[in-house]
Amino acid sequence: MQCADLITYLSDYIDNDLPVELTREAEEHLATCHNCKVVLDTTRHTVTLLKEHGQVAIKPVRRKAMFAQLETAFLKQPNQPG
């Protein structure tokens, strides 16, 4: 396997979506190719950092106000059969 192939298969490898034979070839390549190993490790780390960074939630006071408004709208909407 060449570097370009490894990069093509990188996401499938990370997601354990690669067939057994290709997984073996990818692992052989990663064992000897420093750059591809760096790309693999830094890609995984990138995902971890952004996953943590993205964990946001509505502020409790705004959440309460939003729910109250939506509940009013929910109860106002006419209930038609169907």
Next chain:
Amino acid sequence: MADDQHLIAALRQRDTDAFAALFNQYADKLYRVAFNILKNDADAECVVQDSFLKLIEKLDGFEERSSLGTWLYRVATNLSIDRIRKARPTASLADDFSDDAPIMPAVFIDWAHTPEQWLSEDEKHRVLSAAISQLPPKLHTTFILREIEGLSTAETASVLNASTGAVKVQLHRARLQLREYLSTYFSERVNH
């Protein structure tokens, strides 16, 4: 799916407990998607509110084959993208053409095994926000749904009305573009 049918039936009866359950299950999820696309608290709250209002409006005629969750994610994603397009009409048009550009890694600094060289927490926050914001819209939404929300490839495909193959390709490109962005940032930090 059977749970969804019960929930929809209860919602049609204007059961407030059912509405509270729906809100509690999805409000923060939709907010997370909207906030990560828009990077703005007030806009993200508007998207959550509008998504639920749209569901309330459609409730009596709701005949979606997909689940309530998928439907809500789809509405919130589309409303967020609409807001981005309105705010930056020319920028996002140009972006749409660049999301199939092949990405070959060019920076090989191994910052995964060294302590992260952030100047401060604010700096970390700013760089990670900038990294995700520079992605073209399709890659951006795919990355958020798959990695930040943790939806499966099939669920993401359903939310985005795309094939699972397209979702995989977009996620792959998004990961590599984000990696390149952060690697460039760290290589500049190391050299200065």
